[in-house]
Amino acid sequence: MEDSGQQAAETRKVPTHEVTYLRLRDMVLFGVLAPGQPVTIQGLIRDLEAGMTPVREAIRRLTAEGALVLHDNRRVSVPRMTPALLDQLVHVREAVEPKLAELASPHVTPALIARLEEIDEGIEPAIRAADVTTYLRLNHAFHFALYEAAGATVLEDIARSVWLRFGPSLRVILSRYIALGLPDRHAEALAAMKAGDAQALTLAIREDIAQGVDQVRAALADEAL
Amino acid sequence: MEDSGQQAAETRKVPTHEVTYLRLRDMVLFGVLAPGQPVTIQGLIRDLEAGMTPVREAIRRLTAEGALVLHDNRRVSVPRMTPALLDQLVHVREAVEPKLAELASPHVTPALIARLEEIDEGIEPAIRAADVTTYLRLNHAFHFALYEAAGATVLEDIARSVWLRFGPSLRVILSRYIALGLPDRHAEALAAMKAGDAQALTLAIREDIAQGVDQVRAALADEAL
DNA sequence: ACGCGCAAGATTTGATCAAATTATGACGGC
DNA sequence: GCCGTCATAATTTGATCAAATCTTGCGCGT
Numbered sequence: 001m002e003d004s005g006q007q008a009a010e011t012r013k014v015p016t017h018e019v020t021y022l023r024l025r026d027m028v029l030f031g032v033l034a035p036g037q038p039v040t041i042q043g044l045i046r047d048l049e050a051g052m053t054p055v056r057e058a059i060r061r062l063t064a065e066g067a068l069v070l071h072d073n074r075r076v077s078v079p080r081m082t083p084a085l086l087d088q089l090v091h092v093r094e095a096v097e098p099k100l101a102e103l104a105s106p107h108v109t110p111a112l113i114a115r116l117e118e119i120d121e122g123i124e125p126a127i128r129a130a131d132v133t134t135y136l137r138l139n140h141a142f143h144f145a146l147y148e149a150a151g152a153t154v155l156e157d158i159a160r161s162v163w164l165r166f167g168p169s170l171r172v173i174l175s176r177y178i179a180l181g182l183p184d185r186h187a188e189a190l191a192a193m194k195a196g197d198a199q200a201l202t203l204a205i206r207e208d209i210a211q212g213v214d215q216v217r218a219a220l221a222d223e224a225l
Numbered sequence: 226m227e228d229s230g231q232q233a234a235e236t237r238k239v240p241t242h243e244v245t246y247l248r249l250r251d252m253v254l255f256g257v258l259a260p261g262q263p264v265t266i267q268g269l270i271r272d273l274e275a276g277m278t279p280v281r282e283a284i285r286r287l288t289a290e291g292a293l294v295l296h297d298n299r300r301v302s303v304p305r306m307t308p309a310l311l312d313q314l315v316h317v318r319e320a321v322e323p324k325l326a327e328l329a330s331p332h333v334t335p336a337l338i339a340r341l342e343e344i345d346e347g348i349e350p351a352i353r354a355a356d357v358t359t360y361l362r363l364n365h366a367f368h369f370a371l372y373e374a375a376g377a378t379v380l381e382d383i384a385r386s387v388w389l390r391f392g393p394s395l396r397v398i399l400s401r402y403i404a405l406g407l408p409d410r411h412a413e414a415l416a417a418m419k420a421g422d423a424q425a426l427t428l429a430i431r432e433d434i435a436q437g438v439d440q441v442r443a444a445l446a447d448e449a450l
Numbered sequence: 451a452c453g454c455g456c457a458a459g460a461t462t463t464g465a466t467c468a469a470a471t472t473a474t475g476a477c478g479g480c
Numbered sequence: 481g482c483c484g485t486c487a488t489a490a491t492t493t494g495a496t497c498a499a500a501t502c503t504t505g506c507g508c509g510t
Contacts, residue, residue: 013472013473013491015299015490015491015492016491016492017285017491017492040462040463040464041463041464041465042462042463042464043463050492051491051492051493051494052464052492052493052494053278053281053491053492053493054491054492056278056282056464056465057281057282057285060242060282060285060286060289061285061286061288061289062289063286064285064286064287064289064290065289066378066379066382073464073499073500073501074240074463074464074465074499074500075463075464075500084376084377085378085379088377088378088379088380089379091320091324091380092320092321092379092380092383095316095317095320095321096317096320099316151309152309152313153291153310153313154291154310154313154314154317154387154390155313155316155317157291157386158317158383158386161382161383162379165379240464240465240466241465241466242465242466265488265489265490266489266490266491267488267489267490268489276465276466276467276468277466277467277468277490278465278466278467279465279466281490281491298473298474298475299473299474299489299490299491300474300489300490
């Protein structure tokens with residue numbers, strides 16, 4: 001039977017270090033940790049109620065992904081955004097994410113479209129309610145549900161890394177300017193998927209990136225992040 | 226006088242987990258570990274004569290960088306190259322490394338050129354001697370000495386990750402075909418640097434990438450890596 | 451007497467190791 | 481072929497040590 005192993009997978013023990021990694025990763029990704037904020041092993045042991053080894057490993061992984069930085073002091077903190085960093089991130093996003101959209105396009109199924117629409121439906125209410133966390137989670141979910149369909153692990157890894165580096169700053173910015181009416185590029189992306197138009201999908205993602213980046217750039221001109 | 230404490234700092238300052246990481250990283254990068262080869266914590270504790278914690282952390286970091294893969298079994302191994310993977314790596318290399326060369330160009334100093342020439346001088350003898358390890362080390366050193374001059378940490382991180390994913394396969398391929406006379410693109414790159422021509426430098430790097438990739442692609446058509 | 455700076459101790463945090471626990475895969479008996 | 485047992489390896493905890501930061505207070509000069 002092909003699903004004999006399924007309940008085993010359900011019961012399978014996910015290692016603590018994996019869970020700890022995911023929890024810490026989401027804290028960075030969705031702005032629970034502010035730019036520049038120090039991250040201590042001892043603090044995470046308390047906050048996440050985990051052992052020392054899982055916490056250390058989670059920090060190492062996230063450091064390798066650029067989500068955290070090690071100082072000479074051996075201390076760890078959330079990196080701040082700078083104009084030079086932003087330029088690099090823009091370049092990478094423009095190179096990788098439209099490509100992911102393009103690669104995903106042939107694998108878009110009606111089921112995926114349905115799932116993306118479901119995610120997208122939650123976004124506008126979140127904006128109106130000024131619920132930044134929900135907005136960030138759904139926006140992230142929308143993009144990566146699509147990107148995962150590409151089945152391109154390398155590009156996906158890079159995209160995840162870049163989003164991790166954006167997370168903290170984005171949170172700060174949106175907390176200030178969430179009231180702004182952002183025209184939703186997701187609708188364009190969904191329309192392109194329904195039409196099976198890979199080129200239009202790629203373009204929609206490209207515009208979505210440009211829009212997000214412009215916000216960060218504008219905010220960065222005003223204040224340090 | 227002022228650096229009386231430096232020798233103590235030399236030995237003590239760098240944490241074991243950092244050293245362990247660098248050693249394991251080089252083993253992947255320069256093909257000491259073959260594609261598909263299993264990597265065990267216990268084995269590394271013996272081979273690298275390190276404790277468990279440093280080894281675990283090194284593995285986690287390298288896994289995050291794509292240099293190693295975790296299986297459902299909790300086992301770790303060196304990933305194999307596939308055509309789909311290669312396509313992604315090519316796309317990223319072409320997007321990132323010429324950009325690094327372009328950004329580095331304004332910061333190229335005579336001292337850097339001298340260092341690059343010194344590195345490059347060792348390459349041809351290594352090829353003639355069929356010394357694959359030295360060739361790989363010098364080729365890597367040449368590229369990253371240049372890329373570091375760009376001062377673009379994000380792009381550099383990505384480039385390092387991509388090279389890590391190439392390492393094991395490249396070693397296998399070069400062990401077979403090192404006799405081939407490769408026209409050296411490094412000379413072109415050096416000439417462009419001396420002329421201060423950023424565009425020519427970018428082009429030289431682009432061609433160097435294309436050349437390396439073609440080799441891998443050809444080998445991949447013949448056998449599994 | 452007041453304030454400044456430096457140095458010794460206390461405290462916090464990170465690094466490393468060793469031992470106990472748990473999971474996985476293999477071997478052998480049934 | 482299936483199930484239990486055993487060996488190997490990964491996971492996790494706790495203890496211990498080292499490094500860095502913070503605090504305290506003392507001495508010195510003004």
